[in-house]
Amino acid sequence: MNAAVRLQPQTTPARGTRRRRWLPGPQQAPMAASVTVLVAMSVAGGLLFPGFLSPQVFLNLLVDNAVMCVVAVGMSFVILSGGIDLSVGALVALTTVVSAVLVEHHGWSPWLVMPLVLALGIGFGIFMGLLIQCFGLPPFVVTLGGMFLARGLAYVISVDSVSITQPTYEAVAQWRLPLGGGVSLSAGAVIALLTVAAGMLLARATAFGRAVYAIGGSEGSAYLMGLRVGSVRVRVYALSGFCSALGGIVLTFYMLSGYSLHAQGMELDAIAAVVIGGTLLTGGQGSIAGTFVGVLILGLIQTLIVFDGSLSSWWTKIALGVLLFAFCLLQRLIVRSRDGQESVS
Amino acid sequence: GCSGRGGHDGRTVLGFSQVGAESEWRTANTASIKSAAHDAGIDLRFSDAQQKQANQISAIRSFIAQRVDVIAFSPVVESGWEPVLREAKAAHIPVVLTDRAVDVSDPSLYVTLIGSDFVEEGRKAARWLLQNTPAGDGPVDIVELEGTVGSAPAIDRKKGFHEALAGHPRYQVIRSQSGDFTRAGGKEVMEAFLKAEGKRINVVFAHNDDMAIGAIQAIEEAGLRPGRDIKVISMDGVKGAFEAMMAGKLNVTVECNPLLGPQLMQAVAAIKAGKPLPRRIVVEESVYPMESAAAAFPTRKY
Amino acid sequence: MVDERQRTVAGDANSSGCRRRLFAHPLFWPALALFLLLAGNGLFNPGFLGLQWRQGHVYGNLVDILLRAAPLMLVSLGMTLVIAVRGLDISVGAVLAIAAAVAAWMIGGALVVEHGTQVAVTRFPLALVIVGALLAAAACGLWNGLLVVGAGMQPIIATLILMVAGRGIAQLVTGGQVLTIYYTPYFFLGNGYLLGLPFALFVVAAVYAVLHLALRRTALGLFVRAIGGNPRAAYVAGVKARSITVGLYMFCALMAGVAGLLVSSNVKSADANNAGLLLELDAILAVTLGGTPLGGGRFSLAGSLLGALIIQTLTTTIYSIGVPPQVNMVVKAVLVFAVMLLQSVAFRGAVRKLWTRHQAAGSRP
Amino acid sequence: MMTSGPTNASQPVALQARGLTRHFGGVAALQDVDLCLRGGEIHALMGQNGAGKSTLIRMLTGALAADAGTLELDGRAIAPATPVEAQRLGISTVYQEVNLCPNLSVAENLLAGRYPRHRRWRTIDWPRVRREAETMMAGLGLELDVRRPLSRYPVAIQQMVAIARSLGLSACVLILDEPTSSLDESEVEALFTVMRGLRERGLAILFVTHFLDQVYAVSDRITVLRNGRRVGERVAADWPHAALVASMIGRELQPQFAHTAANAAGSAGSAGGPMVASARGLGRRGGVEPVDLDIRRGEVVGLGGLLGSGRTELARLMFGLDRSDRGEWRVGTQPSAPRNPAEAVAMGLAMCPEERKTEGIVADLSVRENIVLSLQARRGWRRYLKLAQQTKIAAEFVALLDIGTAGLETPVGQLSGGNQQKVVLARWLATQPSLLILDEPTRGIDVAAKQEIMARIAALARDGMAVLFISAEIEELVRVADRIAVMRDRRKVGELAQPCDTHAVLAMIAGS
């Protein structure tokens, strides 16, 4: 009776998850599916458009989406913890405006401005996190308020766009990391890659990262398991604020300007990238690598449309939707058929 | 031109990055460019940025990657173009700006700018008002319906308008609020103004026709007569504005011409032929007061 | 468990039972927020609350707020139900634009003036126009619902597809123009008055009444709350969770469609690009302000109506206090934070604690 | 009344609670309760459903604030405000409902909050996490892939993981709230071995269960709660079975209902009754191997087997919760098998699922709404039951199953665990099905109520309902079923007809 009960490793999908995927509940991160679709889409692009499969096109994907990458990493943590952060785009804009105004109009040193705006981002995140944690307010509303506030402050500081001519910024903006073969990466892309790497490490290998997953899975259980739900949650928003500010800095390198209308609608794109990357909006499941793939997929869709070059404005929108649909459907199909295979083996 | 590039059939390739399709004006602008390219036999690579600068930049990048002959674009914003224009310059691709200017430190980054001067448009509106107000010394109270906060036309038109009115203390802008360039926005803001200021308002200055049309509806619903009780001044000169003027509800519209296509194609051809171009190609624009509306209406294309 | 603590904090208010019951009513705090906003307006701007009788109807800021909020109220009602089953619909703005575009296109035509007076011309009869636009909207909802339930996509992504493509579709219908509508009978929907009050209000009232009945007099309310509370348990219990969910997405889109009719009728035009822009955010905000949690299960239709009114009052307030446009957002942010904090149990608890401590300190010699 | 055994009096008091009181709204869940846990003893906490056991435990661990009362740990007054604080003080707890994160792997659930780290970078040392987790599970006699998400394992395993986690915390007081409710005998035995080992090491263990034999098997002392008050504390050996039950329920328990030949004859469940449902080769690839099973009118069919033997899986196939991909499943005269629960309910099937928290209750809905939910689903949305009718049905079942609730409008989430289970059961009884599938329906239900429910099921069978009864307790199966089908390794290995005894069933389960 007392012998070890040998239990077969499970070969079937979790019961009750097949065919009812739409019911909120744990599901497998469709990471591999995302990658498959990314590859398939690139191949399709290469077949359709000459010059599409050149290395620089793919590096441009990174260069052009560097800000999004950085912001989406922060957003991933927020969503993994079961929250949402709508303030990221506005915070990016605020960062660029503050940086530009301080550097250009007040002549501050960039080395002072950059830490300052990062601190500003963290502070902003902590402020929202505290409101959410201490007063039990829904993250959606708090961060929406944060979005109004950040965007509004940016307007108040400067309605006009401010060009940055400061030499350090210009030097960083022009700096390229040569990768051989005539292709190169911008500073922003390098920062984005580092952020993704750091995010992956943070999510996978630190107690904080795992606590974020635990809270997203079941807040009550995490609390009873003795995790510091409150402090983790505040830190998650602080992290997102930090990433937004970092994204803002990357954007100043990318555009060499500060403008209150920068990064309009970025919050939604970031959320979409995170969710497309396989993270559950309800929290607890997903990965930073998935988010990275999600950003690349959104960027690739954009690139495909640019390469086509024949779409009118409204067909562009429809094509965006259709590609998004095709991608998401493909992803679901792959996930499902893998589940099916699993139960066969 | 260099031999290595160009379209498959040797035609000139023009990469054009449009802001979006946020207004009728913009739609007319796009249509003009497309048809002019077609007529001029130019291979047009068109990309719509959905009102996002980031999309425009990545479109320009991909034009560079595709090695088009000329790049043209209507900048969403004035600043932020320096890095990508430098890349274009490094790739020896000439750049033409349409509609709006950009703010760059190196003037060689673009060849020419074809477009209107928003500040001047604002001034024109103010001048018309100065000329067409009955003499007297009673105050003229103006409310201003601004465009999207931070957008270049909103900033510049406001600037020009206020600049031209500066020496005339009789003219006071008593309220100013953003109507986001839309009819619904214009109407809603105007409703609030009417309730807050009542019959005090003499003039409405709207940064575009759509907001003016919205404001006209609000004025009518308040039981006042737009065009008479309250003068309405607007900008752009789209068809709707002419209809309103013919109905006697809008006093004047300052044209902002979106039909830049032919001029753009001429410029592209000139660049390909190596001819010099002026730094600034101004578009013909006039002021259409109410009285001239009926005559001009049949010729309007947008 | 965290909840329990909060509940006890709220429970030990040392006030009379009646007052406590009032305070505990879920609609009390949103209603108070709305009242304070209006009262504040009335204080700073004495004319704000004034009502007059003009041209055969009531005229004033309050009527404007109600009229302007009508589309948002409708969409919030739909959104409430979608959120109640743990969904989300961010395509409502695009659906509104589609419905408006379809209606404007079906009316079609240009300004026709005969003998100096404008004549009303339309391509299709008005009833058909309305049905057509609503059908288009419902089809959008069906699409959303099928993506969520059938394909199993996450609601935000499933509806993002239509949010992106929808405006393109609407622009396709309008040809990228702002379609002006000249057909006067159509204006009644969004501009007309019945018994001196805007007709749109009657639409909202009718929808609310129908919903209220459908949720109270049939088992739908029970099913919706069961699905939202525990979708798997509801499914196991035999509730047709899938069809109900699809139905709710359709209803939400239908409401966006009705809102599209109201909006296009009000401004007498269909603007595919700008109509209903950011409506999804406003609608979700309204739902949340009304006390419906985004996690599903519980919902309050009346709360969402109040939420929508709060949002519209905020906007009108900003327009009428006369701040420069670049300050709008900051004012809005401050007001949103204030309204939220007012509704937060924990915040009120903290304030009460501070207050009693302050008083205790003050009463000490 | 108070007697303490010579073995215990000498040991030091580890945790002393005095005068603990807690009200929920107007309901007094706990009144003036004292509890004394000594080091090196296993202390059983007994009481009917809703007696206040879980409430007491949550106050000991800082998960719930007490209205009044004091706590002392090793003679020092403590007042833990959060579970974290209690944990740090050395109080380790397994709560009644599994409180773990289903999305995390088993290993993470075991070690969350105290991961082993790399020395250099302070990052989590995953190989060591895995090794430690495997060791912890092995301590309970379980070998499983600790890297899989917890949600992929059945409740029983999840419960074992929760126990393993609490054992892994270095603690001086261990509290287990119904840890054995979904375990079968071998796991229970493994758990007891570990508990005895910990007792040797001087830990104080508080143990809640509704199984009397388990209480007598491990515990040294027993405290009994009734209606939120402590009614007694004694050395286990000194407390006779009947007296213990009597003090729990406040009256003598009637002799146990048993499935006797007389009973069987009295019921319609003889082999000759008309067929209600039949399975021919019903199964699913990777799930259940093809099963043949006939269920007749008025018959109670028991389904026995070990944990993971596929009983739940089979029940889900029958109810349309999972789709079968082979064989045939006929319900009455229906031409096809149900494809989803809604169809199954329409056909007159009912299934009380095993996982009460995730698939049973809707916590935010009231008792009334939870009870009528399936009946209403069967009627469709238009034929809405009038409020009065709903109330009548709900009140009837609340009385029948003796559901301890403050009122019909109380949210089910506020009920005690056992009472929640009764609500789920009531929901299905209310649909008056032709075939009722019960998957561990008596999980967490107290002795007296369990007896009532068994009697009720037998009565329903006598009235013509067919029942498929799944239970981990062999005695229960033998007592109530007319026929017992046994499963092993996801296939049906045989059937036993009454009269049969526990040994015969066990022998078949073991495969000899």
Ligand SMILES: Nc1ncnc2c1ncn2[C@@H]1O[C@H](COP(=O)(O)OP(=O)(O)OP(=O)(O)O)[C@@H](O)[C@H]1O
């Ligand atoms: N959150 C709550 N809100 C209101 N009442 C509650 C709450 N939690 C528990 N109760 C009530 O307190 C009483 C005691 O419940 P408790 O969970 O302690 O019972 P229990 O002895 O553990 O029962 P079981 O054996 O069924 O688990 C019950 O009447 C229950 O309804």
Ligand SMILES: Nc1ncnc2c1ncn2[C@@H]1O[C@H](COP(=O)(O)OP(=O)(O)OP(=O)(O)O)[C@@H](O)[C@H]1O
């Ligand atoms: N240790 C385990 N690891 C993985 N999966 C398991 C394990 N034990 C059981 N399962 C899964 O559980 C399912 C079969 O168990 P099921 O719950 O149907 O059996 P049961 O006889 O009802 O046991 P229980 O007593 O747990 O209810 C299968 O899907 C099986 O893969």
Ligand SMILES: [Mg+2]
């Ligand atoms: Mg309990």
Ligand SMILES: [Mg+2]
């Ligand atoms: Mg089972």
